[in-house]
Amino acid sequence: MAIEDDVLVIGGGLAGVTAALSAAEHGDRVRLISYKQSTLRHASGLIDVLGYAPDRGEGESREGDGRSEGPLSDPFDAIPDLPTGHPYERVGLERVREALLFFDAIVGDAYEGGHTPSNALVPTVSGTVKPTARYPASVAPGLASDARSTLLVGFETMPEFDAPLSAAHLRAADVPFPVRGATISFPGELRDDAKRTRYAHILDWDESVDTGTGAGSAPGRAVLAETIRPHLEREARLGLPAVLGEENTGVVRRDLEERLGVDVFEIPMGPPSLPGMRLEDLLYGALEEHGVRVTTGVPVVGCEASDGGRRVDHVLVDRKGQEVPYRADEYVLATGGLVGKGVRSSRDGVTEPIFDCHVPHPEDRYDWFVDDAFGDQPFARFGVAVDRELRPLDAREKPEFENLRAAGGVLGGYDYAAEKSGSGVSLATGYVAGRRAGKEVRR
Amino acid sequence: MSDSEPDRPTDDHVPDDEFEPVQVFPDAEEMDLRPGADNCYKCSTCDTNCPVAEVDDEFPGPKFQGPEQWRLKRGDDTDIDPSITKCSNCMRCDHACPSEVPLSQMHNTARGEYVEEHLNKRSLEYVRNRILSNYGTMARIGSKVPRLTNFVMGLSVTKWVNDRVLGITSEREFPKFATETFREWWDERGGAAASRERAREARATSGSESESESESENERKSEDKRVAYFHGDYANYNTPEVAKAMVRVFETFGYEVCVPDQRCSGTPMFANGMLDDARRAARFNVDTFRELVDDGYDVICSCTSCSMALRQEYPELFDFEGTETVAANTYDALEYLRIHEDLEAELAGSDVDAPDFAYHTPCHARNQGLDGQTLEVVDAIGGVEAHDVGDSCSGISGTYGWKTEHYETSMAIGEEMFQHMDSADADTGLTECPTCAMQMEHGTGYEIRHPLEVLEAALSTDVSPDQ
Known part of the structure; x- marks a missing residue:
């Protein structure tokens, strides 16, 4: 016996969760299996759709072809021009739009940006601005298109966000607002390498902390506000690293805003990312609501085919040494790319380890990269090639299996880092792959 | 690399098709992390x-x-x-x-x-940790006179001495020893021979329904349906009802159970850094179960920390002959049935008269990919609901929460689970792990059951409680 479901989604990131939710609208029994905790907590929490046109990515614009292309203002305008094989080209413009609506419906008020097809520009931790289609509500007051003066405040014990440096970078990038940075000591006696979540939880629960003024202790949010107050001059808004609570971010922000009389926003940070964790909570909550069964902690390591190799019969899950069969009618592969280990490389070649799907790549590994580190790297586009139903294709461009679809980072043909398209591709392909899988089951 | 050129990695080498990086670190001779x-x-x-x-x-x-x-x-x-x-x-x-x-x-x-x-081997901390990690030894002696031991361990003077002298917290009630250990019950019941007979009867009964089961077919299945039970110390001395449920459930599905001699899985020893004790225990267990695996038995655990030890920690820390074999053939009880039987079909139409449960997934179950499993199984049983109390840690982590210096940390970690149990629509707890169960009971006052007990109730209509 195997553990049986209608649809089995492999991978717990944005693509996998979207596929599972989308499949659950059609199929009865959907299971999501994730090797490790969701990688959403590594993500900024921003939902990029397309920030830069592929052939004019950040890397190339510096090469000096005279066309210093800035970020795209409307990603949907640029999608029809994408090359054949790009995941957006595969699913089509309309599905990308639908997928964003699908996302908007799941996250509700927690995200903004849906009012316009245009990209928003979000200040990043290093003082650049990033074009993105959807952003957490906590990020909204900080948009770079807003001309209000801004104070950025960082914490001594969190050197990864250097507020004065970040402000200087923003000024150098000619943002249309005055911006300064200041560094303070976060209230309480935290260790130098305290975890991001410690900051967040002190603010979430308004834990009592030492005021640092010899006046004993007081609630954390009040002490933080008082520590910041002397640094505020006439700024209209205040940017803080994205640690403003894990569960009560709205309350934390409102509390600080009322105390200081300015708008407060978050600057998205690298991992472990609180906005990523909040998105993870939201999406996994939705999975539970939709009755999706979730299994984590164990990797899918292989598969057995049936029907003369045309269909996936079951996959094998390595539960600490035993290979346990899981069977479903339809499968979605959403295991990520080279970083997420959904695509593996060795000196001998580039492979997709679970279904051994074909990954197109040059035979000579010296053709996998170019010398300019920020150049147009071929390896960044490595991944499975798919048909318009998102079924991975073999070397002869025939579907590897009738009942296997792929979504997200495991797909080839796009460079998410240069294009700023990672989340959008995961949403659009996850949405389409899950929907097809769910509908096939019903048939 | 050409023949004339030595294997010398350099930074200024111009990459070409003939360049191959070399292995710069020698192969490790001992465990290399x-x-x-x-x-x-x-x-x-x-x-x-x-x-x-x-x-x-x-x-x-x-x-x-x-x-x-x-x-x-x-x-x-x-x-x-x-x-x-x-x-x-x-x-x-x-x-x-x-x-x-x-x-x-x-x-x-x-x-x-x-x-x-x-750590000073004469320090009280060392002595205390040694005692805690060798719970089985203590339990073997204590369970000879269970009523007396329970009485003595419950005395406030005992708790005072434990707390002040040894650093074993007096906040917790020492777990009660059963008046009859699981192994005493097992021997009394007739051991493996009796189990073989019961399993054969169960197979014949289920076979007669399809009217195609011959004697020889039944014999053939006997070869496939053999499990060796790793019960661990706690189910033996403290919660024999869990171990009995495991035996009865597996026999219902036609499995012959054997219960070989065994020692502690080693989990508390790893956690206390008592690796020599753990090595001795692990060697004994691997020797025992390796032979059974060779004879066609699969190893079944009812405690998820025990299965974790056999599957992950043994191969990570030791390399006795058969360590990998035992690891590759060890399963959690529920997991095994889900893989080898059509559990959902079997449970369809079942109706259990039981309270609803607040279910906690032990961390060690989560790490084996077993999260969600119990909820899915209980979901298939009629008349009973299990509510997930979230993914936080219970905080006791075996012997950890028993140490005076860790008691408060342990309870602070458990707080989230206690709150979720409180707000869940149930007044009885459910979990696979015996020490998580202690913590759940300690923090909420709820009675705590094991999923195998619920499964047993769902499957059995006519099993008398003494069998």
Whole structure:
């Protein structure tokens, strides 16, 4: 016996969760299996759709072809021009739009940006601005298109966000607002390498902390506000690293805003990312609501085919040494790319380890990269090639299996880092792959 | 590389088709955790998952305890940091790491080294930890006179001495010894021979329904349907009802159960850095179960920390002959039935008269991919609901929460689970892990059951309680 479901989604990131939710609208029994905790907590929490046109990515614009292309203002305008094989080209413009609506419906008020097809520009931790289609509500007051003066405040014990440096970078990038940075000591006696979540939880629960003024202790949010107050001059808004609570971010922000009389926003940070964790909570909550069964902690390591190799019969899950069969009618592969280990490389070649799907790549590994580190790297586009139903294709461009679809980072043909398209591709392909899988089951 | 050129890696080499990088590190002769340490790219996800670091600002967290400490102690002048003893061995960091760093293996080896080299063997801390990690020895003696032991352990003077002298918290009630151990019951019932007979009857009964089961067919199945039960100390001495449920459930499905001699799985020993004790226990268990696996038995555990030890920690820490074989043939009881039987069909139409449950997934179950399993099985049983109380750690982590100095940390970690249990629509707890069960009971006052007991109730209509 195997553990049986209608649809089995492999991978717990944005693509996998979207596929599972989308499949659950059609199929009865959907299971999501994730090797490790969701990688959403590594993500900024921003939902990029397309920030830069592929052939004019950040890397190339510096090469000096005279066309210093800035970020795209409307990603949907640029999608029809994408090359054949790009995941957006595969699913089509309309599905990308639908997928964003699908996302908007799941996250509700927690995200903004849906009012316009245009990209928003979000200040990043290093003082650049990033074009993105959807952003957490906590990020909204900080948009770079807003001309209000801004104070950025960082914490001594969190050197990864250097507020004065970040402000200087923003000024150098000619943002249309005055911006300064200041560094303070976060209230309480935290260790130098305290975890991001410690900051967040002190603010979430308004834990009592030492005021640092010899006046004993007081609630954390009040002490933080008082520590910041002397640094505020006439700024209209205040940017803080994205640690403003894990569960009560709205309350934390409102509390600080009322105390200081300015708008407060978050600057998205690298991992472990609180906005990523909040998105993870939201999406996994939705999975539970939709009755999706979730299994984590164990990797899918292989598969057995049936029907003369045309269909996936079951996959094998390595539960600490035993290979346990899981069977479903339809499968979605959403295991990520080279970083997420959904695509593996060795000196001998580039492979997709679970279904051994074909990954197109040059035979000579010296053709996998170019010398300019920020150049147009071929390896960044490595991944499975798919048909318009998102079924991975073999070397002869025939579907590897009738009942296997792929979504997200495991797909080839796009460079998410240069294009700023990672989340959008995961949403659009996850949405389409899950929907097809769910509908096939019903048939 | 051409023949005339020595294998010498250089930085200024112009890459061409003939260049192949060389292996610069020699093959390791002893356990080498360098690849694990090198895999860490410092994303700190483990730190944000550590329940101890969450409530204790002094604790540096798994990233330090694992890869960073491993590198530091390559130098001659750096000892293992004593904070390693604050790690509760919940192993959540393993589950969190996106880069396959063997964190708990690093912690177990570091803790072992710390205890071996830096803990005074005459200190009360060492004595206390040795006692706690060898619970089975204590239980074997205590359970000979269970009523007397229960009486003595419950005395306030005993608790006072334990707390003040040994550092075993007086806040907790010592678990009661059963008046009859599981193994006494098992022997009394007729041991493996009786189990074989019961399993055969169950197979004949289910076979007669399809009217195609011959005697020889039944015999053939006997070869396939054999399991060796690793009950661990706790189910033997303290909760024999769980062990009995396991036996009856498996017999219902036609499995012949055997219950070989065994020692503690080693879980409390790893957690206390008593690696020599753990090695002795593990060697005994591997020797015993290896032979049974060779004879066609699969190994079944009812405690998820026991299955974790046999499947993951034994192969990570030891290399006795058969360690991998035993690991590859060990299963959690429910998991095994889900793989080998059509459990949902069997449970369809079942109707159990039981209270609803507040279910907690033990961390060690989560790490084996068993999260959600119990909820899915209970979901298939009529008349009973199980409500998930979230993914937090119970905080007791075996012997950890028994130590006076860790009691408050343990309860602070458990707070989230207690709150969720409180707000769940149930007044009875459910979990696979005996020490999580202790913590759940301690924090809420609920009675706690094991999923096998619920499954037994769902499957049995005519089993008399003494059999």
